[in-house]
Amino acid sequence: MEKNIERKKEIFREYGHKLMVLGFIGAMVLVSYLFIKYVLPILWPFAAGLILAMIFRPIITFLHKYLHLNKMIGTALVLGLVSMVIVIVSGWLIRGILAQVTSLMENMDVYMEAADDYLCDMCHSIGDAVGVEGDSLFRTVTENIDDFMSGMEKKITSFVMGTSIPAIMAFVELVVGIALVVVSLFLFVKDMEGIRKYLRGFYFHRDMKFITRRVFTVTKAYVKAQLVIMAAVAAECVAGLMILGNKYALLIGILIGVLDALPLFGVGAVLLPWTIIYVASGNFINAAVMFTIFIVCYFTREFLEPKLIGDKIGINPIVTLIVIYAGFKLLGFTGMFMAPLVFIVIRDATCIFIKFIKS
8 A cells, every 4th residue: 555655656756747847848948939039139239249258258368368468458459350350351252242243233134135035945945845835925924924023023112111211220229239249248358257256156057057058169169160161162152153154153152152051041942943944955064063063062061060060069950950940930030040059958958957856
């Protein structure tokens, strides 16, 4: 009898622990959702300032220890050098991109006529194959395209007119936010030791430190990997498009590199349809080159990602895809990028919580 009672108590205790864990996970998910949706848009400058302070801290400490530079001066020096490099590189890229965009706009009529001729030939080929008059099919397709473009033009005009004032306000908020990032960076560097001493007084200090380090390690590894892979893919695309004689190789290559860095996208979203278009037009050499560019870019990511990230993230690829998609559906692009970090925080915090209730 007593054994049965103890057994029932053990079962109730076990299920009680499981319910507590499920409740904890649910609470963490809810808190994370509310934080990203409502708190992060307000506090992002201070979060960015803290991240920059943690990134710059080793360099600033080195300058303070060996060159006896004041930490504020060291921070200003590092920030100035990093900003200078970003401005120079960005200026060079923007100059090249604007030149190619200008050239594209100047030659747009020529490209539209070429596209029109190509579409006409394709409609006649399809018409001959299925027994339909090519000119009739071409008129139908062009009318539908014109209706679609007219509708898109109205929507874009309405969108621009409706968002012009909010866009100005968003730009002002961005400038204020950047100023706050810089100010908070200096304050965090100045008071970093005091903040760390203050946090040591918390009961869960070790657990918070463990989770914070995990998030920082994962974020650093992920961002570094994506930047390196994005640069490599963009360079490969630019080189491949230059081989094809494309006048807009720099512009298109950089856009493909950025697209490849976005979750749920990849180089195949551009290069594979482009390859199919070359095949359909009978240009098999260009199709082979374009497909080769795709293969090289694909295996570049497959090779570099494990090398740069390794086991630092520790999430199964299918779980990563599910988490990213769920984040996108719930919170848009912000949720898409934040979802893997939130998953890691909840997973590690849950492991700590399980150890806590068992003890």
